[in-house]
Amino acid sequence: MKHMNRKHFIIRTVSILQICFFMMYFFMTDTFAYQDTLEKIKSSGVLTWGFDADGGAPYVFHDPKHPSKLIGFEVDIVEAIARELGVKVQNFQNEWDSILLSLQRGDFDIALNGIEITSDREQSVLFTRPYFVYAEQIVVRDSDNRIHRLDDLHGKKVGTLYNTVAKRMLEEMGDVAVSTYSGQVEPFKDLSLNRIDAVLVDLPIAFYYAAPNPQLRMVGEPVGEGYYGIAVRKEETALAEELNIIIEKILRSGELKKIYERWGVWNTSQEKLFLHEGLLQKYTESPPSISEKVPLRVTTFLPTLLKGALVTVGISILSMMLAVVLGLILAIMRLYGNKWLQRVSTAYIEFYRGTPLLIQLYILYYGLPNIGITLSAFIAAILGLGMNYAAYESEIYRAGIQAIPKGQTEAALSLCMSGRLILRRIILPQAFRIAIPPMTNDFIALFKDSSLVSVIAMVELTKSYSMLAAASMNFFQLGIITALLYFGMSYPLSIYARRLERKLKSYD
Amino acid sequence: MIEISNLFKQHGQQPLFNGLNLELEKGSVVAVIGPSGSGKSTLLRCINGLEYFQKGCISVDGQKLYGVNEQSYNKADEDCTVKKIRRRIGMVFQQFNLFPHMTVLNNITEAPVCVMGISRAEAEAVAISLLQKVHLEEKAQSYPAQLSGGEQQRVAIARALAMKPEAMLFDEPTSSLDPEMIEEVLLVVKDLVSEGMTTMIATHEMGFARDVSTHVIFLEKGNIVERGSPKKIFSNPKNKRTKMFLSRFMK
Ligand SMILES: Nc1ncnc2c1ncn2[C@@H]1O[C@H](COP(=O)(O)OP(=O)(O)O)[C@@H](O)[C@H]1O
Ligand SMILES: [Mg+2]
Numbered sequence: 172m173k174h175m176n177r178k179h180f181i182i183r184t185v186s187i188l189q190i191c192f193f194m195m196y197f198f199m200t201d202t203f204a205y206q207d208t209l210e211k212i213k214s215s216g217v218l219t220w221g222f223d224a225d226g227g228a229p230y231v232f233h234d235p236k237h238p239s240k241l242i243g244f245e246v247d248i249v250e251a252i253a254r255e256l257g258v259k260v261q262n263f264q265n266e267w268d269s270i271l272l273s274l275q276r277g278d279f280d281i282a283l284n285g286i287e288i289t290s291d292r293e294q295s296v297l298f299t300r301p302y303f304v305y306a307e308q309i310v311v312r313d314s315d316n317r318i319h320r321l322d323d324l325h326g327k328k329v330g331t332l333y334n335t336v337a338k339r340m341l342e343e344m345g346d347v348a349v350s351t352y353s354g355q356v357e358p359f360k361d362l363s364l365n366r367i368d369a370v371l372v373d374l375p376i377a378f379y380y381a382a383p384n385p386q387l388r389m390v391g392e393p394v395g396e397g398y399y400g401i402a403v404r405k406e407e408t409a410l411a412e413e414l415n416i417i418i419e420k421i422l423r424s425g426e427l428k429k430i431y432e433r434w435g436v437w438n439t440s441q442e443k444l445f446l447h448e449g450l451l452q453k454y455t456e457s458p459p460s461i462s463e464k465v466p467l468r469v470t471t472f473l474p475t476l477l478k479g480a481l482v483t484v485g486i487s488i489l490s491m492m493l494a495v496v497l498g499l500i501l502a503i504m505r506l507y508g509n510k511w512l513q514r515v516s517t518a519y520i521e522f523y524r525g526t527p528l529l530i531q532l533y534i535l536y537y538g539l540p541n542i543g544i545t546l547s548a549f550i551a552a553i554l555g556l557g558m559n560y561a562a563y564e565s566e567i568y569r570a571g572i573q574a575i576p577k578g579q580t581e582a583a584l585s586l587c588m589s590g591r592l593i594l595r596r597i598i599l600p601q602a603f604r605i606a607i608p609p610m611t612n613d614f615i616a617l618f619k620d621s622s623l624v625s626v627i628a629m630v631e632l633t634k635s636y637s638m639l640a641a642a643s644m645n646f647f648q649l650g651i652i653t654a655l656l657y658f659g660m661s662y663p664l665s666i667y668a669r670r671l672e673r674k675l676k677s678y679d
Numbered sequence: 680m681i682e683i684s685n686l687f688k689q690h691g692q693q694p695l696f697n698g699l700n701l702e703l704e705k706g707s708v709v710a711v712i713g714p715s716g717s718g719k720s721t722l723l724r725c726i727n728g729l730e731y732f733q734k735g736c737i738s739v740d741g742q743k744l745y746g747v748n749e750q751s752y753n754k755a756d757e758d759c760t761v762k763k764i765r766r767r768i769g770m771v772f773q774q775f776n777l778f779p780h781m782t783v784l785n786n787i788t789e790a791p792v793c794v795m796g797i798s799r800a801e802a803e804a805v806a807i808s809l810l811q812k813v814h815l816e817e818k819a820q821s822y823p824a825q826l827s828g829g830e831q832q833r834v835a836i837a838r839a840l841a842m843k844p845e846a847m848l849f850d851e852p853t854s855s856l857d858p859e860m861i862e863e864v865l866l867v868v869k870d871l872v873s874e875g876m877t878t879m880i881a882t883h884e885m886g887f888a889r890d891v892s893t894h895v896i897f898l899e900k901g902n903i904v905e906r907g908s909p910k911k912i913f914s915n916p917k918n919k920r921t922k923m924f925l926s927r928f929m930k
Contacts, residue, residue: 581729582776582835586790586842587765596793600780 208280208403209410216258220249221279223267227355229379229434230285244375244434245283248302251426255417268334268637271296272646274402280410282402285373287336289397297407298400299414302427304440306393307337308377310370312362313388318369320391327368330358333638337371340395350548351630351638355380357537359387364540366547375436382435396440472639472649479635480656486552486631487618493557494617495610498564503594505565506572516565523562528623531555536627552624560617567609571602604672611668615661632656680705680740680846680877681726681768687734687746688721688901695721695901696732703846703879703894708872710888710909711881713898714924719881720773722898723848726879727770728761739764740845769839773851775831777823777838783810784819787838795842802841809837813867829860833867846877853884885928889913897921 212218222231224241231243241262253260263279274282274296287305288298311318318324324341328348331337332355341347350367352358358370359380370377374393381387401418403410421427422444431437505516523531532555535546546554575598583593622633630638636653640646681703688696695718703709711719724730726737734746742763745752778786787806791797797805810816813833823831832852839847849868853861865887872878872891882888888895888909895912897905897920905918916922 576774576776578772578774578776579778582770582772582778583790584729585727585765585770585772586838587762587794588790589794592793596789597778601778604780 207409208407209413212256212258212280212410217261218249218253218256218258218281219261219263219279221263221265221270221274221282222284223270224264225267225354227376229375229436244430244436245285247430247433248421248427249281249283251421251430252414252417255420256413268640269646271402275404277404280403281414285375285399286402287397288400289336292402295405296402297405297411298402299411300418301398301400301444302418302422303399303431303436304443305373305375305397305399306440307340307371307395308374308381308389308393309391310359310362310372310377310381310387310389311368312365313386315368318390321371321394324369324371328366330361330367330370331372332358332376333634335373336395336397337373341371351634353626359384360537360540362387364545366545374438375434378435393438393440473652475635475639476632476649476653476656479630479632480660482629483618483621483632483657484660486549486556486621486624486629487614490553490556490560490621491614491617493553494560494564494613497557497561499568499599501561501565502568502572506569507590507594520562520565523559528555528559528620529626531559532624532627548624548627548629551627552621552629555624555627556617556621560613563613564606564610567606567613568602571605572598574605575601607668607672611665615664618661618664619657681879682738683722683726683735684738685735686725686732686737687748688718688725688730688732690721696735697901698735699901699903701896701903703877705845705877706875707894708878708892709880709894709896710892711879711896711898712883712885712888712924713904716900717898718901719898720850721901723770723850723879723881726764727768727848728757728764729770739767742767766842767845768848769842769844769846770848771832771835771839771850771852773854775823775828775835775855777831777835779823782820782822783815783826783834786823786834787841790838791841805841806837809840810834812840812870813837814863827860828856829863832856832860832864836864836867836871840871846879847871849878849880849882851881851883853882883928885913885925897924899924 222245224231224233229243230245231241234240234242249260261279263273265273265278267284270282270284270286271292273279282296283302285303285305286292288301292298309318309321309324318327321340321344325344325346328350329341330350330352331341333351333353338349338351341349350358350361352361355372355376358367358372361367362370363384363386370381377389381389401411401414403414418427427444428437428441431441501516501519504512505520508516532551535555536548536551539546579597579601580593583597588596621631625631625634632653636649640649681701683699683701686696686699687694699722701709701722711722713719721730725732726739728744732746733748736746736749736751737744742760743751744757744760744764777783778789781789784803784806787809788799788802791802791805792799807816807819810819813836815830815833815837818826818830818834823834826834836847836852852868853864856864861884865884868878868880868887869891880888880892890909892909895907895909896903897912897916897918899920905912905916905921912921913925916925
């Protein structure tokens, strides 16, 4: 192949380029062929709606009785809008964190999912007039009488959701220990479990989850009022205009109020929606009480990323230590234990290798409290990762131990060494050497898997990244920097492992 | 010193020894010869407790190992006896079996320090003198992989000697060696024998067996077909199988 025919090569290159162009054209037509999204919606008869049903009730969520069906007050609003447009709704499930990014990419026509109108988001998308006035509500345990208003949250542990105004409010208070969650159920769970002292979330959420729960209580007036709007791509002024007219219509006709009443989220604050002209002016000139400052310069976001990296390193090292020790115990149980120890070890390994780490983490953190064991997020993260990887490490050890020739054991036996001594002095040191390369691979994999612990309210590097990126819409630069941070941590490890391997090899 | 009586041994369903008897006096040197698969290794390994056997008894200075089907067999006692026997009898393997992750010095000091509880300094002094004995004192800090086969086997001998055994079992110590290295290992064995070490050696080096041993046994398919002094066996074998076997080796 050294003397590849030049002409042949050119022809091949050209045809590959053609295919690329063709494919680009093919994908682009879908999104960009129509000048105007409104036109496209009307002619195709379909309005594509982006939302995240994982966010939960009462916005958009799966009906517990008919899980295939989506319900929520925003579903009703979107349906009303579609009816007014004379089109059908097509759902587009999207991670909430990246919902505006997907909107910009053209995945759907509108994003309507509790998106607060902020001056900073307005730089990347166009908002309609508000369709809902939200406020932040404090929720505490019914038995707790320490907290009555926002100021009482100083020095407390408070749960809230990622990328919300409530989170920024808490952070700006300075001395609040903020626990951030990606789902709406979890902060209330942790509140009932005494893991946190209070929850500060958008009023509809508090209303839906806390009001029916006798253990929890909403305290104080709602604070930090702001507005939800429908987001469209920046250039879609015609679509925004049309949506504004529809919102106005269903507002005046009382339909919107009925929807909100049905979902229990109507309050007098919603009256402000009628003041739309003045209001539109107001919120663009002076954004809602909480100013969202976008961290764009390195000095602003690097400390957050580094803090996340530190958590990642800490969790990885501690859980790997657990995995190494527990894995060794499992391997020895399986190889040298009696029948019962062998069975226990085998069952453990099969269970942990056959179930997703995510489920294991959920069980540890949210499941165990049901039987009276309440672990902190940090401990649960280390146990979850460590116990999972122990299953893999034990198999690596087992392979390593079994690779040691029988002659080694026999020679040691003939020197009168005991079984335990042989294992410790002869077998394990040699097995360890065999195990180092796969163990390093596992450690690097664990390092990356540690991002999964964000589901149990740990803010590590990946979560810090996605939070910052979603807030600033700067997925690219932040992504590169985060990737570099991960690489900067895992690469020295590979080098170290390679060096160790070479050193251990020197006596082969 | 070693007394094997009525030994029955089978590997799985495959019978090997059918009532084998053998006695070794202190200071004697027994050469075990015979074709491959005749049971030489198994016999040596039974003595050192690396193989169990079905029936019979192996006694080393009154320490008795019983076949698993014997009435006197008792797992706990057996484990205890095996340890005592191994303290008295060293073994050298065809494949050397040095510990590859330890230096030559540590290979030798490992058991004395960890098993006998001798101080490291003392163990090292002993190890150095043993290395001098096998002419390898300059290799103390090398790893086994850095040594030739002959050197490795000499280290293995030194390692066994470090436990101060009263007898030595050699299982074809030169069979994995290149021809030019055989002599250096046999010389070390010869030295040992001349110091009066009770020795049992499975070997295909007939010249060596003839010169060094006090007794020779010829094994075939697990049976001692012929036994006697080396002079008798090598110059005037009675059994025709022995004759045939020897004729292939002695030309
Ligand atoms: N672990 C074992 N399992 C089954 N058969 C074995 C085992 N070890 C040895 N044997 C058999 O026992 C017989 C004697 O083997 P061995 O003692 O190694 O003979 P030698 O050392 O004289 O070559 C051979 O037939 C061999 O196949
Ligand atoms: Mg053999």
